[in-house]
Amino acid sequence: MNNQEINKTQGKKANTMHSLKMKIFLLVFIAIIFAIGLCLLMIVPKSKSNLETVIENYMKDITVVEGENLDRELASEGADTVLSAEALQVDLKGISISGMPSSYAYIFSGTDGTMLYHPTADKIGLPVENAAAKQLLTEIGEGKKPEPSVIEYEFKGKQKYAAYYIGNEAAFVLIITADGDEVFASLNETTNYSLIGALILILVCSVFTFVITSLMFRPIGVITRVINKISDMDFRENDDQKHMLKQKDETGIMGHAVNTLRLELIDIAKQIKGKSQELYESSEALSTGTSETVTAVEQVENAITEIAKGATSQAQETQSASENVVLMGNMIEEANTEVENLRTNARAMRDAGNSAVTILEELGQINQQTKAAMEVIYKQTNVTNESAQKIKEATEIITDIAEETNLLSLNASIEAARAGEQGRGFAVVAAQIQKLAEQSNESARQIEAIINTLIEESEKSVDTMKNVKEVIDKQDVNVTNTQDAFNKVKDGIDRSVEGIREIAKRTAGLDEARIKVVDIVQNLTAIAEENAASTEETSASAEEVNAVISNIAANANNLHEIAVSLEDCVKMFIIE
The missing domain is CATH 3.30.450.20 (PAS domain)
Known part of the structure; x- marks a missing residue:
């Protein structure tokens, strides 16, 4: 509902x-x-x-x-x-x-x-x-x-x-x-x-x-029922309407007005019913004729459409072939450009390879010189370390002598003290000797500390020289390997240059063939475009005719539906 x-x-x-x-x-x-x-x-x-x-x-x-x-x-x-x-x-x-x-x-x-x-x-x-x-x-x-x-x-x-x-x-x-x-x-x-x-x-x-209110509104209820019947398209007279017409008050006036409306609606319903039948028959005939016309026009349009599709497809394929040939020509031109760039780059690579080989040879010579120099430094560092060890031994001897001298001076001081006044001069000499012995002992200790530091640093230098020597040996091997690799690269670059020359010759021949194909395809494209344009114009005319006929058919169908709906609405009227 x-x-x-x-x-x-x-x-x-x-x-x-x-x-x-x-x-x-x-x-x-x-x-x-x-x-x-x-x-x-x-x-x-x-x-x-x-x-x-x-x-x-x-x-x-x-x-x-x-x-x-x-x-x-x-x-x-x-x-x-x-x-x-x-x-x-x-x-x-x-x-x-x-x-x-x-x-x-x-x-x-x-x-x-x-x-x-x-x-x-x-x-x-x-x-x-x-x-x-x-x-x-x-x-x-x-x-x-x-x-x-x-x-x-x-x-x-x-x-x-x-x-x-x-x-x-x-x-x-x-x-x-x-x-x-x-x-x-x-x-x-x-x-x-x-x-x-x-x-x-x-x-x-x-x-x-x-x-009281029930009695007052009873006539209004009667009028309401009558109006409801009219709203249901039931225009038949009944006892309620007759009773309503007998009322002498305002409800009686309303009843007469409703009855007049009922009679007018009956006349209108009869007229609509007659016209709706005529409209239904006319719309039925128009709908049948337009349906047959639409079928015939659709068949013609389908045939023209197939022809147009073929011509359009031919034009599109020819145009596509032309575009592909043009694209191929552009690609060939780009290939020529890239081949020339490749030739230039190959020459630059060959020159760079030659320079790299020369630099690697120089680097190998420098590396050999560095290796010889590091060997000399390594030997000198070992000699310095041995000399420091000998100095340390001499310093230890000086320290021992100073300690012995210190003991002798101490004994001399003791003997001078026993001699009394006669040994005072000897005690002064013994004190000076003890003082010199202590200074010698302190100097020997300082020299020993310096020598120990020198020995430690010398040992570190020896270890460092060993590490540097190992690194230089590895570097020498790597330089040799790199030089061999660059020689191989140089040979590959030479072969690439020869291949690029051959590609340039083949590309030039391909470009000449491409120019001939472009001329042929352009002629085919022009012919296909003329055919497609003609078929499209014919198809457009057929579509316009079909659209007009379809519009007429649609309007006829709508008119038929309106007539059917109107007929259904007329059936709702209950007159007798």
């Missing part, structure tokens, strides 16, 4: 929640709820305020009456008698507010706050606990005497109302208290009844509104 059919199906029947009947019903329903809610919001708070005032006045009046009675009894009988627990129990036990079981009366001293009477006997004699009583005691202590009134306070989580009366000279404070829940119990009950009544009223009004 397409989108148009889905939208058509959905439009035949309105959703209940979106219908006019439901909208009016909801509007009236909301208006009723709003009116009732507004009344409750205005009446309940006012009733609560009035009830609160009445109850407070009632509690205050009871408290004042009982308090004044106690004042009179105090004046006549005295405090000890009247304010005793037993007397107060008799006077206050039955005092409460009608309809409030939680209400009770208690009395405490206005001077110290001691509980004189309380329905709970355990609290008698104890200080008062609630904040309201303490506030009254504070004001009495400040010399004030509050007038009888009603106060609100919270005691153990409950909201309470209390009416108080302060006796003469603050001898006592009488309080009658009740829970806030019981104070407004009657109001809450009245409110609940009001809500129940409001719900019943809403229900009744809703039913009444639903019935």
